[in-house]
Amino acid sequence: MRKSFFHLPLLGLGLLAACGGPSKEEKAEAAATTPADTVATATTAVKLPEPYASESVTKRSEVIGWPTGKTPVVPAGFSISEYAGDFESPRWAYVTPSGDVLIAEANTVPTNPKKKIAAALKLDPSKSLRPTSANRITLLRDTNKDGKPDVRETFLSNLNQPLGMLVLGNYFYVGNTDGVWRYPYQSGQTKITAKGEKILDLPAGGYNNHWTRNLLAGPDGKKIYVSVGSGSNVAEHGIENEKRRANILEINPDGSGEKIYAAGLRNPVGMDWAPSTGKLWTAVNERDELGDDLVPDYLTSVQEGAFYGWPYSYFGQHEDPRRKGERPDLVKKSIVPEVPLGPHTASLGLAIYDGQAFPTKYRGGAFIGQHGSWNRSSFTGYKVVFVPFQNGKPAGPMEDFVTGFVADEGKKQVYGRPVGITEMPDGSLLVADDAAGKVWRVVASS
Secondary structure (H helix, E strand, O other), rough: OOOOOOOOOOOOOOOOOOOOOOOHHHHHHHHOOOEEEEEOOOEEEEEOOOOOOOOOOOOOOEEEEOOOOOOOOOOEEEEEEEEOOOOOOOOEEEEEEOOEEEEEEEEEEEOHHHHHHHHOOOOOOOEEOOOOOOOOOOOOOOOOOOOOOEEEEEEEEEOOOOEEEEEEEEEEEEEEEOOEEEOOOOOOOOOOOOEEEEEEOOOOOOOOOOOOOEEEEEEOOEEEEEEEEEOOOOOOHHHHHHHOEEEEEEEEHHHHHHEEEEEEOOOOOEEEEEOOOOOEEEOOOOOOOOOOOOOOOEEEOOOOOEEEEOOOOEEOOOOEEEEEEEEEHHHHHOOOEEEEEEEEOEEEEEOOOOOOOOOHHHOOOEEEOOOOOOOOOOOOEEEEEEEOOOOOOOOOOOEEEEEEOOOEEEHHEEEEOEEEEEEOOOOOEEEOOOOEEEEOOOOOOO
C-alpha cells in the first residue's frame, strides 16, 4: 500500500503533553512576536491579524425557527421554497442515480455528564447539542416532477450519526461516525432491507461537531474518499488522539487499500470534483480561540500527499502559538488554501455547480454552506456563499447567495442554520437547514 509522506510523521509521533488555554503572558508573547501578515491567494489578498489581537468570545445563537410564510433570501433571478420539513437535524442530502433524494438526520450527542444534563434540559439554544440523534436516512421521491416530494420513507435506520451517502455499483454506502458501511442496493428501492457490512473502522466523535464522515466517489468509481475531522481544537489532547483524523482518506470500494490522501485539514466536510478539471476540492472548518478574526475557514483544492497545516500552522505557514516549535518541518510544507471564507463561519457544505439551469456566471463555481459562528463577537456565516470559477479555478472573492438566516443578532436569534448543499438533476440546489428541520430548494426564475 502506497502511503503519503505525511502518514508516518502524523501517526508515529509520541504523545504530546496536553496543552491548556494560553496564559496572559503567552498571549502577550504571541502578539508581540507574530506580526500581522498579508497572504496572496487565488482570489484575493488576505490580511491576517496577530494571534490574540482580540479576545476569544463565545456567542451562541438561539434558533427560533422560521415563521409561517418566511423563507431565506436569494438574489434576483432566483426563488427559494421549502422542499421538505419536519426532519430531526437534516444535516446532509444525497441524490441517487435514479433521482431519489436521501436526507441524513443526525446531530451531536453529549458524552460527558454536564453536557448530557444540558441537552436533556434543552439548554443549548443553537440546537447543536441534543439528548439523542435520529440516526436515520429518509428517502424523498418526486413522482410527478413538480419540485415537491410526494413519497417519503425511512430508507435506513439504527445508524450511528450518519452523514455521507453514496451509491456505487450495486451498493449503498453510508459514513457513520465510527466507520463506513455498505449495503446491497438496487436502483429505485425505497428501503434498505439487506444486512450491511462495516468495511472501514474510523475514530468516532470529535471536537464539537467533528463527528461527521463524508463520502465521495472518485470520478471513475474506483476509489472512495472519506473526510475525518479532528478530535480536538488544536491537538490539546495530544497528537496520539488525532490518529487518522484531520485527513481525507482514500479507500477501495471494498474498504481495503486505505491511505491518507491529504492531511492537516482540521475538518474537511464538504468535498466535490471540479467538473472541468477533475480536481478534488474541499471546504474546511478551521480552528478556534485565537481571536475574532483568526483563523479563516477556507475552500481549497486538494493535492494528493499534501499537508495543510493543522494543528501546527494555519493558512499556510503561520505557526500556531499553541504548537510553537513542535514541527517546523510540517509548518514549512503547509500549503496556502486558495479561497478564504471568513473566520469561524463553520463552512461545511460544498457543491461545485455542474448544471445548466443557473445563469452562466454560476456554472462551474462553488456553493458553500456556512453553518455559522459561535467563537466570535459578531455573527459570521449563517448563509450560503458562492465562489466563481473560471477554467476550473477560483476567479473572484466569495459573494452571498442564500441569506436571511439571522433573525436578530442583538438578541442572538437565528431562524435556522444552513449546512449541506446538494445539486439536483434539474440544476436546482437543495440547502439542508439542520437547526430548523427543513430542506430548502433554490431554482432559477424563468
